[in-house]
Amino acid sequence: MxxxxxxxxxxxxxxxxxxxxxxxxxxxxxxxxxxxxxxxxxxxxxxxxxxxxxxxxxxxxxxxxxxxxxxxxxxxxxxxxxxxxxxxxxxxxxxxxxxxxxxxxxxxxxxxxxxxxxxxxxxxxxxxxxxxxxxxxxxxxxxxxxxxxxxxxxxxxxxxxxxxxxxxxxxxxxxxxxxxxxxxxxxxxxxxxxxxxxxxxxxxxxxxxxxxxxxxxxxxxxxxxxxxxxxxxxxxxxxxxxxxxxxxxxGAKNPVVVLPDADIEMSTRIIADSVYGCAGQRCLAASTIITVDDQSRKIKEALYETVKGRTTGYGLDQGVDMGPVITADSKTRIEGLIQKGIDEGANVLLDGRKTSISGYEKGNFLAPTILENVALDKELIRTEIFGPVMSLISMNTVEDALSFVNSGNYGNMACLFTGSGASARKFRNEANAGNIGINIGVAAPMAQFPFSGWKDxxxxxxxxxxxxxxxxxxxxxxxxxxxxxxxxxxx
Structure with a gap:
């Protein structure tokens, strides 16, 4: 060797x-x-x-x-x-x-x-x-x-x-x-x-x-x-x-806010790429998705439909959307955090814990997971998962969403999906994060700009x-x- x-x-x-x-x-x-x-x-x-x-x-x-x-x-x-x-x-x-x-x-x-x-x-x-x-x-x-x-x-x-x-x-x-x-x-x-x-x-x-x-x-x-x-x-x-x-x-715990006037098809596709790209193991991965005034559940249902079709497997194989997490310990830790969210009252829309890939049974694979109604006063909502897990929460107004975004310890990225220029301007001005995305799921600065970050x-x-x-x-x-x-x- x-x-x-x-x-x-x-x-x-x-x-x-x-x-x-x-x-x-x-x-x-x-x-x-x-x-x-x-x-x-x-x-x-x-x-x-x-x-x-x-x-x-x-x-x-x-x-x-x-x-x-x-x-x-x-x-x-x-x-x-x-x-x-x-x-x-x-x-x-x-x-x-x-x-x-x-x-x-x-x-x-x-x-x-x-x-x-x-x-x-x-x-x-x-x-x-x-x-x-x-x-x-x-x-x-x-x-x-x-x-x-x-x-x-x-x-x-x-x-x-x-x-x-x-x-x-x-x-x-x-x-x-x-x-x-x-x-x-x-x-x-x-x-x-x-x-x-x-x-x-x-x-x-x-x-x-x-x-x-x-x-x-x-x-x-x-x-x-x-x-x-x-x-x-x-x-x-x-x-x-x-x-x-x-x-x-x-680290980071990156929030994404989706307003009712967002383009649902575009937004859900981009958000899914942000949450599950690199198996969620990146400092600009979206983690907490906040739907605002989604009374008809159109956004949540669209996210579910988009995510459930993603393919997990070996990264060198054709047609694979997401690979494994880095170590067996990482897999165990992420599985434990998913269970913690459930114990804290979240509903499981998609559970990727029991995933086995043919030919790679020993791999550190987790399929995309979605937790709905994650408790705002418990541990998981503040914890960096660093894995393929989406936490879904609902809020009534963009002001409520901004207040939640700014209450976190991290400040790496915050994103907004909207069709309103006024809402976008308000968000980019008031959100306390170093990298802001407007209708962007991964607000990764190009090389001409600094890779910013605030707070912890x-x-x-x-x-x-x-x-x-x-x-x-x-x-x-x-x-x-x-x-x-x-x-x-x-x-």
Whole structure:
């Protein structure tokens, strides 16, 4: 069985740790590889940081217009290998092949935006800010940066950060999720072909030991993270206490409000895609669907009819709409939360717990589930399920819905489906979430915009993607100059 290597100093090297974890295909439980794990991975982080620091001192002085040339090369390599890369993503994360290809496209879009860094990191200049004095603000790289990524998007999330970090002149270390390390192994085959200093971009494996080493190492100046809220809070707290700048994206409980004037056919199709895409394992998955003044139950019935026809199965098979959840533990946890909702008084419209896929009986499969009339004063309505479960609730007015939306601890996304411009304007103005969708089920910002998040969904100031990423990976320096005439050379 293949034991994965680290990529440090421009070379593939064995980990210092002899302890490993199995990388499993969630649809079949086949062992795909073994990934280094345990306390000895700390030594790997130390080695990667030393390599990145040395390479950074060379790279930071390369003109930015030359630094972005490697991004064009990386973009081309990924585009040429989309099919093979998507197959790896599906095998280790469980999502469908189409979802995997869509994820890669989002990664490519971030590379394209980062290619604009020569303009995006431009500073400011004012001549004669005082008599005979000029002042300027320039942006310089922060140093060695690190990225700790989750299992649900093995390729895309890294690219919220990586292209911006190296385009602005930094060194970089990636610690992928130990559940899905193979995608990043493939991407590092492309990085190995880039014309960059050896050690500029490094890959280290491991779990909490590796993470803590990253959080504590004095040479690592900035950390990017995406994951659950408890871990995001830990990353932010420990990272900042060690003097690092941190951007930590947390969990979500995303509400979707459907008004009576919404286009029912369009809305239900989009909402179903939002709830059950990637088996509900994404931070922008719709979770709680709030129907407003749906006295005839048209919206609820349309949602039920749309959802019950979705096909669950292995993501590489034709005609499959939804794959398995990532682990057997995740499946058990989600099943427990469904039962908790029932115990709290919810009705089951669709129950996906007893799902078996022919040929993949050992897989972590759950079919789409719908819980109706979920209690507003109980635990489930506030809990991030992170699985293929829709919670349906009814309210009388859009004001009631907005009040409910704003009462939650999370603030990643909130969406509204309506035919009214006035209702849409009110919602986007008053809803307390960082990403707002109007007749959109997954309000995922394009790469030109920051992936926003409020409240317990984000810890930090600057988000991933776009200008926020440029600002995060640079530090400003203000220069004030005076050149008296008596010091000037005469020509």
């Amino acid at each position: 293949n034991i994965l290597k680290n990529y440090i100093g421009g070379e593939w090297i064995e980990s210092n740790s002899k302890e490993t974890l199995d990388v499993l295909n969630p649809a079949s439980q086949d062992i795909l590889a073994k990934v280094p794990f345990g306390p000895d991975t700390v030594k790997d982080v130390m080695s990667a940081t030393a390599s990145a620091s040395k390479a950074y001192n060379e790279w930071r002085n390369v003109p930015v217009i030359k630094r972005v040339q490697v991004l064009y090369q990386l973009k081309s390599l990924i585009e040429t290998n989309v099919e093979s890369l998507a197959e790896i993503i599906t095998k280790e994360s469980g999502k469908t092949f189409a979802e995997s290809k869509g994820e890669i496209q989002r990664a490519i879009e971030n590379i394209e935006v980062a290619c604009g860094t020569p303009m995006l990191m431009a500073g400011d200049f004012i001549e004669d800010i005082a008599s005979g004095i000029d002042e300027m603000m320039i942006r310089q790289p922060v140093g060695v940066c690190a990225c700790i990524t989750p299992f649900n998007f093995p390729s895309m999330i890294v690219f919220w950060f990586l292209p911006y970090a190296i385009a602005t002149g930094n060194g970089f270390i990636i610690k992928p999720s130990e559940k899905v390390p193979l995608t990043m192994m493939k991407i590092f085959e492309f990085i190995d072909q880039l014309d960059i200093p050896k050690g500029l971009v490094n890959l280290v494996h491991g779990g909490k030991d590796s993470v803590d080493a990253i959080l504590e190492h004095p040479e690592i100046k900035a950390i990017s993270f995406v994951g659950s809220t408890p871990v995001a809070r830990y990353i932010y707290s420990k990272g900042t206490s060690n003097g690092k700048r941190v951007q930590a994206q947390g 969904s984000f810890f930090g100031d600057l988000h991933g993607q776009g200008k926020h990423a440029i600002e995060f990976f640079t530090q400003t320096k203000v220069v004030i100059e005076r050149w008296p005439k008596k010091w000037s050379r005469k020509f």
